[in-house]
Amino acid sequence: MKVEIWSDFVCPFCYIGKRRFEKALEQFEHKDKVEIVFRSFELDPHVERNPKKNVYEYLAEKYGMSLEQAKATTQQVGKQAEAVGLHYDFDNMKRTNTFDAHRLAHFANSEGKMEEMTERLMKAYFTEGLHIGDHEVLANLASExxxxREKALDVLRNNGYADEVRRDEEIGRQLGITGVPFFLFNQKYAVFGAQSSDVFMDVLQKVWEEEQAQPSVINLNGKANSNRDDCADGSCSVSENNRG
Known part of the structure; x- marks a missing residue:
C-alpha cells in the first residue's frame, strides 16, 4: 500500500494530521506493508524568507480579524496539538518561505531520510521557534x-532539488489539491485534513482489504492449468510477483 502525503512544514494541521495518521498506522496490523511518501506543498509560496509580520499579524491580515481573535484562534489549534502530544509555540514561530525546506526534504529523500527530515523540520518550526528558511539552520537540522551538513548546504546554495519540489506541486494541482494535509491512498482514496485516527484506520483497512481481494473468475473451458508456467494451449501463466 502506498500513502502519499502533501503537506507544508508551517501548516499547523499538517503536523497534527501527521500524528493522527501515525497513531492509526502504529495500530494497523499490516503497517510494515505501507509505503509513506511525503509530497511538497507551499501554503504561501510568495511569502518572503524574512517577513516582518509575526504569526498573529499574518493571520489577522489574511482572515480579516483582530490580533486578539488571531491569538484565540491559535490557542484553539494549540489545544488540538496538545491532544496528540505536540506543543505549539506560536509566540516564537518564525514565518518564512518553505521552498528551501522542501528542497532539503527531497535531498533527504535521496539519502533515505525523508520521514526523519520532515518530522525534524516540523518540530523545529512549531515547537522550537527555529527559522526554517535560513540555510545555516536547515543544514544543522539535516546534520541532526x-x-x-556540507552536502546539505551545497544543495541549498545551488537550488538543488527544485525540480522535485515543483513536480510534487504540479501533481497536486492535477489532483485538485488546494489545501493540506492531503492523504492519497494507492492513488485512489483521498483523505483531506487532520482527520481522526479512527478515520485513517478505516481507510487503511479498506484499502488493505481491497488489495487482498481476488477477482472472481468464471472458467469457461474447464481447464485451470494453474500450476503451468509455459504458454501451451494458447495461454501463459503470470507469476504472483507480477500480479497487481
Whole structure:
C-alpha cells in the first residue's frame, strides 16, 4: 500500500494530521506493508524568507480579524496539538518561505531520510521557534538526522532539488489539491485534513482489504492449468510477483 502525503512544514494541521495518521498506522496490523511518501506543498509560496509580520499579524491580515481573535484562534489549534502530544509555540514561530525546506526534504529523500527530515523540520518550526528558511539552520537540522551538513548546504546554495519540489506541486494541482494535509491512498482514496485516527484506520483497512481481494473468475473451458508456467494451449501463466 502506498500513502502519499502533501503537506507544508508551517501548516499547523499538517503536523497534527501527521500524528493522527501515525497513531492509526502504529495500530494497523499490516503497517510494515505501507509505503509513506511525503509530497511538497507551499501554503504561501510568495511569502518572503524574512517577513516582518509575526504569526498573529499574518493571520489577522489574511482572515480579516483582530490580533486578539488571531491569538484565540491559535490557542484553539494549540489545544488540538496538545491532544496528540505536540506543543505549539506560536509566540516564537518564525514565518518564512518553505521552498528551501522542501528542497532539503527531497535531498533527504535521496539519502533515505525523508520521514526523519520532515518530522525534524516540523518540530523545529512549531515547537522550537527555529527559522526554517535560513540555510545555516536547515543544514544543522539535516546534520541532526544523519545527513552530511556540507552536502546539505551545497544543495541549498545551488537550488538543488527544485525540480522535485515543483513536480510534487504540479501533481497536486492535477489532483485538485488546494489545501493540506492531503492523504492519497494507492492513488485512489483521498483523505483531506487532520482527520481522526479512527478515520485513517478505516481507510487503511479498506484499502488493505481491497488489495487482498481476488477477482472472481468464471472458467469457461474447464481447464485451470494453474500450476503451468509455459504458454501451451494458447495461454501463459503470470507469476504472483507480477500480479497487481
Amino acid at each position: 538526522v544523519g545527513l552530511d
